[in-house]
Amino acid sequence: MGISDEKYVATTTFRRSGTPVPTPTWIVALDGDRVGFWTSSKSGKYKRLRNNPRIMLQASDARGRVKAGSRAADGTVELVTSGADFDAIQQRVRAKYGVMVPMSKFFNTLGHIGKGKFPYGDVGVVVTISDPAQ
Numbered sequence: 001m002g003i004s005d006e007k008y009v010a011t012t013t014f015r016r017s018g019t020p021v022p023t024p025t026w027i028v029a030l031d032g033d034r035v036g037f038w039t040s041s042k043s044g045k046y047k048r049l050r051n052n053p054r055i056m057l058q059a060s061d062a063r064g065r066v067k068a069g070s071r072a073a074d075g076t077v078e079l080v081t082s083g084a085d086f087d088a089i090q091q092r093v094r095a096k097y098g099v100m101v102p103m104s105k106f107f108n109t110l111g112h113i114g115k116g117k118f119p120y121g122d123v124g125v126v127v128t129i130s131d132p133a134q
Contacts, residue, residue, distance in 0.1 A: 003057050003073055003129070004029035010060035011037070012072075013048040020056070021048060024064035027057070028092035033129045035075075036089040038121035046079070046123055053077045055127055075127040086124040093121070 003009060004027050011025040023045055025037045035057070039045050049055065055077050059070035080086045094101050105120045 002029070002035075003027060003059065004035045006059045008060050008062050008064075009037075010058045010064045010066050011045070012056040012058070013045055014052050014054055015048060016051055021045075022060075022064050022066075024060055024062055026093055026097055028089060028096055030085065030088055030092075030126060035127050035129065036085065036092070037125050037127075038089055038093060039123050039125055040119050040121065041081075041123050042119060049077050049079060049125060057127065057129075074130040076130070078126045078128075080124040080126060081122065085126050089124040089126070090121070 006027060008024050009027040010022045012020045012022045014020055021044070025039075025045075027035055027037050030036050039049075053076045055075050056072045057075060058072040059067040061067070078085075080089075097104075
């Protein structure tokens, strides 16, 4: 079972100081040794990845608690806002997570009321796994 078969993955990004920041994320398979997920261009995750393309992925629960016995996979990211990879991530997330997508978008909107526009899933994150055997 590969990392893209998991329902949730703890995606660890890194601050400029090097401090790791784990966040639970949905994940989908792309081609070859690549996986993808989406995020918001206003999120901390996006800002950290824009500054440092290094990422670690590990199977987790919905709260980001790492699954016992799972192994971390290192990778590098490419941020995309259009094109074939972006479209594939959008389509595959909707297919894999179904009704959870509009529910998540609804709660995302509620959580940002009064804070201005917060785009939902407007950035695709393409991860190339460094060691695909993991």
